[in-house]
Amino acid sequence: MSRIHVTTKVNGDETEFLCDAEATLLDVLRDELGLTGTKEGCGTGDCGACSVTVDGRLVCSCLMLGAEAEGCEITTIEGMAAGEVLHPLQKKFIEMAALQCGICTPGILVAAKSLLERNPDPSEEEVRYWLAGNLCRCTGYDKIIRAVMETAADMRRAS
Structure with missing residues (x-):
């Protein structure tokens, strides 16, 4: 072949x-x-x-x-990380314990970053819609959604 x-x-x-x-x-x-x-x-x-x-x-x-x-x-x-410096989403996921087994986490982080690049001020409904294609067996999604929302707010304040 x-x-x-x-x-x-x-x-x-x-x-x-x-x-x-x-x-x-x-x-x-x-x-x-x-x-x-x-x-x-x-x-x-x-x-x-x-x-x-x-x-x-x-x-x-x-x-x-x-x-x-x-x-x-x-x-x-x-x-996602800039060398050894984690992306704000990665930091927030760790800070807020928005991950468990780790199988879904990379895909969710990439998807969340993609969302925030397109829309730096998403509503909770928009975050939930954007991440709907990412399944997680371990969490109830609440910490994930909150981590994305808080990261968006932090990034807006920093800019």
Whole structure:
């Protein structure tokens, strides 16, 4: 089977990889590039654990082929922090204990960041709607929603 050569940008770095034609972006991120922060929950795009942004658009990486990443800019959970400095959402999730087992957390954080980039002042209803594609078995979502809302408020005050 032939492998496909892909040139892309991942978390700000120019990246090249070879992948099988049927390999998902999730498979490539985890197995080829060693970016294991992106999790596989369902493999069908229903849980959001594998959420990343591709050219600024939130996508389930289990539903996108790795070859489709050609020329794209991809941001994963590993790209949220600025070096050793956590993103405000990551800090707030820790501070407010808005996580438990950690399988869903990377996807929720990537989705929440995507929301706040589009709308820095979301209502609770908008946060709930935006994160509806991210399933969590461990929490009741309350701490997650509150952490996103508080981060949005903190970021607005800081700007």
